[in-house]
Amino acid sequence: MGDQCEKTMRQLEGYTDRELNDSEVRRVKAHLDDCPPCEQVFEFQAGMKRLVRRECCTDEAPARLKDWVRKLAGGSPKPV
Amino acid sequence: MGAQGNSMDSDFSLFERHVDALYRSALRLTRKPEDAEDLVQETYLRAYRYRNRFQPGTNEKAWLFTIMTNVFRNRLRQHPLPTDSIDEPGTDFSIYDQLRREGMPVHLMSPEEIIVDRGFGDEVKHALEELPVSMRMVVILVDVEDFSYKDVASILNIKIGTVMSRLHRGRQALQKKLWEYSGRPNPQVAVGAH
Numbered sequence: 001m002g003d004q005c006e007k008t009m010r011q012l013e014g015y016t017d018r019e020l021n022d023s024e025v026r027r028v029k030a031h032l033d034d035c036p037p038c039e040q041v042f043e044f045q046a047g048m049k050r051l052v053r054r055e056c057c058t059d060e061a062p063a064r065l066k067d068w069v070r071k072l073a074g075g076s077p078k079p080v
Numbered sequence: 081m082g083a084q085g086n087s088m089d090s091d092f093s094l095f096e097r098h099v100d101a102l103y104r105s106a107l108r109l110t111r112k113p114e115d116a117e118d119l120v121q122e123t124y125l126r127a128y129r130y131r132n133r134f135q136p137g138t139n140e141k142a143w144l145f146t147i148m149t150n151v152f153r154n155r156l157r158q159h160p161l162p163t164d165s166i167d168e169p170g171t172d173f174s175i176y177d178q179l180r181r182e183g184m185p186v187h188l189m190s191p192e193e194i195i196v197d198r199g200f201g202d203e204v205k206h207a208l209e210e211l212p213v214s215m216r217m218v219v220i221l222v223d224v225e226d227f228s229y230k231d232v233a234s235i236l237n238i239k240i241g242t243v244m245s246r247l248h249r250g251r252q253a254l255q256k257k258l259w260e261y262s263g264r265p266n267p268q269v270a271v272g273a274h
Contacts, residue, residue, distance in 0.1 A: 047191035055204035061103035
């Protein structure tokens, strides 16, 4: 594993989470375009993130809780 | 939906739209629908009580999550979970490395195929719920609720470096749980990537 690979692995989470600055993004992106093994690790990591999000976004608040919040927001004394 | 016209109430109505996000996160934190509902109610009551402290134009979702995670942590302090470890030591683990070691064509498989096709589904939620609370909160806030590291640091009142290390360890721990659920052999300790 080369220097660029190691550096990319260290920044991969930041890249996946869109937390890198522009020049870091360009560097990681250029390396991923060039290095299939690193690209595969990235694809997997990004897929895991999508999976967690998709699986955990399915619960909706119960209707009675939503009603309660709506009443609090609309029916209570006006904020000063 | 809740905001009607330009009444002064529209300030608070702004908070209403986050009820689903707060509830699903509360559910991952408390693991029980009735406790989650109670946590969300207390969050909104406090938000209402302190609504004048909210600065219009700032991120109201982050403000609500700050309140909720504080309420939750206070409750935990009063009634600690018997099984929660404060900060599990990190073990390097990734499903990707495991599968590679088994000679699986990982580059041809997505996590969705690997995890969902093996009968996973609710397992992702359960695996998340089993993480130590400190890691679980960070994974929820970043991966599910899409907050930036900076927002999470502010919500939980921790340093950005702490956000990053908890996120990293939390994600690895999550993968390890999913791996265990799949009934596969004990994970081997990872020795570097490719």
